[in-house]
Amino acid sequence: MDLDGFIVPRADAHQGEYVADADARLAWLTGFTGSAGFAIVTQDRAAVFTDGRYRVQVRQQVDPAQFAAVDWPATRPSAWLRDALPEGGRVGFDPWLHTRKEIETMERGLDGTGIGLIAVDQNPVDAVWPDRPAPPVGPARAHDDALAGETSAQKRARLADELRDAGQAAAFLSLPDSISWLLNIRGSDLPKNPVVQAFAVLSDDGHVALFSDPDKFDDRLRAHLGDQVAILHPEGLSAALLDLEGPVRIDPDTAPEAAFRLLERAGTDIARAPDPAILPKARKSDAELAGMRQAHLRDGLAMVRLLAWLDAQDHTALTEIDIVRKLESLRIEAGITDISFDTIMGAGPNGAIVHYRVTRSSNRRLGRDDMLLIDSGGQYIDGTTDITRTVALGQPSPDAVTAYTAVLRGMIAISRARFPKGVAGAHIDALARQFLWQSGFDYDHGTGHGVGAALCVHEGPVRISRASDTKLEAGMILSNEPGYYREGSFGIRIENLIAVIPAEAEPGREMLGFETLTLCPIDTRAIDRQALSRDEAGWLNAYHARVRDLLSPHLDRPAQDWLRKATQPIGGACSA
Incomplete structure (x- = not known):
């Protein structure tokens, strides 16, 4: 092939978040294992493009002598190619691994440069990948x-x-x-x-x-x-x-x-x-909503058992992998068919890696005063779960308390939101960020993604994001997960799944709100209660009472005792 460069995406022909081993071309070529990104290779330059979720991860996984780490979408591939190939050139791509929209966007960015995008019949990565795995043939x-x-x-x-x-x-x-x-x-x-x-x-x-x-x-x-x-x-x-x-x-x-x-x-x-199925799939049926509620009940029991067990340990004797194994064993007991994504168990500075996945080399022993970020979920026969809790293992730092409280207040703001029919995720995203913004903080990911019913944990097209114009409709299920990440120190994220439901409104107007599906206490030990309003504390106390009432009958006495303490009412100092 007479090419001056080639584009290697993370995607497979189905554009899913997860790819089979046979389609993991980007990971094989660069070492980067994140769920979104791509590489461009020319004869004398190469780069891996990732968004804000992976800025730390890409630097840890990719050899900078071979691939530059490029912040995308701040730097568009067309802009990088303009600089890499100033005299023009032919850049190849596999047409099965890119959408029509991607190619059209890139072609517009390259207009007038003399750089052409060339569809290839045979992917050159496959030609040099000596032990490429076979495609999956899992039973349906x-x-x-x-x-x-x-x-x-x-x-x-x-x-x-x-x-x-x-x-x-x-x-x-x-x-x-x-x-x-x-x-x-x-x-x-x-x-x-x-x-x-x-x-x-x-x-x-x-x-x-x-x-x-x-x-x-x-x-x-x-x-x-x-x-x-x-x-x-x-x-x-x-x-x-x-x-x-x-x-x-x-x-x-x-x-x-x-x-x-x-x-x-x-x-x-x-x-x-x-896609004609994409919106009907997002609007869950009554049966799917009922199944999701049952799945979250079982998943909440697994999470409570984990957190009760963790509080009973000398956590400084534990590693991240120890807790991952414990949680996944509890979910197996709860009836999962699989986990819904790779468990994120980030202690201290590892929590600042948004999509951190513990390995034997990165496995960290828990510090006495670490913030521990646990983002995990399960696939059940009747539903899919995704939950994040950040646990203060000892005495949290003042900065961690400030950030944790701002994240919690944003999560509560989304949970309590009421809005007219026709509103999209972009319209309410700022509700989750407002308290972080007041401190000069922010986070580089969306506030929420769609979730499937016993399907993919990340489901389009609905999101809570500045980039989402899909209107929220009754039956849609989303995550609600603001966060804050301080590289080298700690990460904080609190996540519940929420379902869009009709809300009370004046005659002639249609309003929507959210039902919280996730059932698990939110750690109160890192909350600045002086910054929490009475209404916010009231929401948290009501949520904890519901969690306690639904889960306690299914727990043994030690776990019941832990749950009762974890859900004790707290007060809020502010009036607004």
Whole structure:
């Protein structure tokens, strides 16, 4: 290939947060294991691009003599390429690993530079990766219609009606969680995300052509899917796209560039529109909400047992890995099918690494006065959990108390928020940051992400973020997780999952609010109670009373005693 550079993304062809070992090209090439980022390599320069969540991690994992660490999106790839290739050049990319939107954005940034983006048929990383693992072929299973609240046939009919109303003959789906939701199936291709890796074409009559390894589907599952779902080998996808009659709905934000090119090559009419499953999946059914509540009850019991056990130990004799193992064993007892993401157990300075993952080399013994950040979750048959608690192990520093209280107040502000229908995550993100801003603090991640119901712990399109314009709707589930991170010292994050629910309003107006799903005490030992308002303390006390009432009957006496102490009411000094 006559190329002057090549782009290596973290993504696979499905654009998921987690990738199979066979698709971990960025980690193999650079050593960076974060869930978002990419590298660009030219003949004499190379860089790894990461956002604010990974600024510390990328410096720890990537050799600076080989790859520069670039702050993205402050520095766009097009700007970096302008500097790296001032005379122009040909930069290759794998069209299955980038969305149409990504390529169009980069092409606009390179306009007038003489730099061209060249789609390649064979990924050069694969050509030099000597022991690249085989793609996963994990068995798929049926997801109970009772847990979904709707049969696959009903979902397919509903989305097919939408296609017909829009004058579209079919929709191309590339997101495994959309496909798994639509067909009421779950899989084991990826750790921690119970999805089936697949592509699908949904026709306007409700039939689905499912492109996934047939070995994943046993006879029982095939019967569950029914005769309107055809299971086809992935090698047939390109030919099928070339044969489609349009208009074909395809999402430029999520579908691979290669799929667009195949449709364009065939002359098929293209309807650029969001994945038709993405919003219906985000609006949880009553059955899904009920399942999520039950999953959070069991998960809360595991968390309380962990925190009670931790307080009974000489924590200076423990390491981060000790606590990870204890928590994961308690979740297994609670009935998880898997954890929902790699457990983050950051003591002291490790807590300042937003997506820290403990290894044998980084494993830290807990300090006497450490702040311990625990971010973890479980996949249950009926729901997905994600919770963060920051624990003051000894005497927290004044700076830690100030930051912890500001983070807690922001989390409470989101929890108590009431807002009119039509508001998006961007409109309420500042509620979580306001108290940090007053101290000149902030955090470099969104305040909340969407969460699937027994699906992916990070689910689009809804977020609480300055970048999110998706309107919040009843049934959506999000995380509520403001934080603060002081590199080399401590990290603080407090996270609950919340569901959007209708709220009381004057006649003629529709309002929404949040129901907190997570059930676990919030550590009160690092709170500056003089900075907490009476209303904020009232919310915390009511939340703790609910946690205590729901969890206590399922705990043994020592854990009950710990929970009673951990949820004792506190006072607030401020009037506002």
